[in-house]
Amino acid sequence: MNMKNTNILYQHGTLALLVPGLLTGTLKMKNLLSHGDTGIGTGEGLDGELIILNGIAYQADSFGKVNPISSEFTVPFANIHYADYKKLTTIANASPADLAKAALQGKPNSNNFFSVLVKGTFSYMKTRAVAKSERPFSTLAETAKNQSVFETKNVAGTLLSYYSPSLFHGAAVAGYHSHFLASDHSIGGHVLDFKIDQGTLSLQQFDTLEQHLPIDNEEFNAHDFSKDDIANTISQAE
């Protein structure tokens, strides 16, 4: 429906869904890809960390491998949009805090959704990838314990970040949510820490969050979210 509207950030599911363990894949990758060419997400059962670049979806799994993803692969949660980044600046020797500061040059605003993209070389990269869990799914806090952490030095690649305003914490995670993919696919995953060596920093501002919910999923429909500690669990897990 949205014909490459680059002002829209599409989100399937919410992070709140994952908190109690509603980890069923409720959207196929081919359907997700009809809403953009750039994104992040996870598979059913928290099956790895996904990154979508130039319309191609990759999975960083808990074994440290980067895998192609089939069009039938399902996701419980994902963000996707059509890339239309504006180059802001080159950036060097930058921590996550330095990057956040540099992104402010593009006058994004903490009350709005936007995306930050860094292509370049990273002197340090630390990621994690959750291992797929099987039914019956446990809570996010329990499931996410079964993860692998990866570290490397001097790697070229792409860091893709989404920034969400605090009002939407629960639907998304307030602040930055970042995934990484090495150019040679030697490392990928949910970003825990990094140091940029040299890179280009680009930004894309959205004016709309298109929040899609899995209304045909009975577990979701039946779940009482009022007892979940959504905000804290997401802050800790993401």
Next chain:
Amino acid sequence: MNMKNTNILYQHGTLALLVPGLLTGTLKMKNLLSHGDTGIGTGEGLDGELIILNGIAYQADSFGKVNPISSEFTVPFANIHYADYKKLTTIANASPADLAKAALQGKPNSNNFFSVLVKGTFSYMKTRAVAKSERPFSTLAETAKNQSVFETKNVAGTLLSYYSPSLFHGAAVAGYHSHFLASDHSIGGHVLDFKIDQGTLSLQQFDTLEQHLPIDNEEFNAHDFSKDDIANTISQAE
């Protein structure tokens, strides 16, 4: 962009914006109407209570009048969608609680967005309409004090309700948010209480909230929402 996708609830602005008094109209009615034919909202400075039915927008003002709205009229907050209601049942002698119970027959879910429409006669209707405030705008709590309350008996009309899941409280108001318009335009506004005499109850389920933010509004961009008591203020005002 969304060509009459009846699964989408479009929202311009958030209720959180109104809390600190960001009451500038940031979308013209003609643009809002490009996203649906049925909706609710308010004007700049909380200029009355809006209801959109069959593609026509009306304003219930604080003087008790129902006015047509020009295409240049601006809104700080509104919900709109393309009507595709499924008739559920007839309903009689029903309070707000009875209506909420009856709507469950359509198996909407409290974790999803949906809309409820009642057309019929109401043995009692109590509405309010806020009076437009001028710049500099005060907070929602202060501005909303300057409102008129209207009551009537035995009136025919349309009750339009949107239900939002609690996860989105702040963006919207959790639970039902209802506006009313009498068939003869004798009364309208934000619904405080009612008793349905006889009516038909219809429901429309959404799978997507299309949340549009006023990213070009400098006051919004500059505002620090972290000090606002968003959740409680909305619960009290709405």
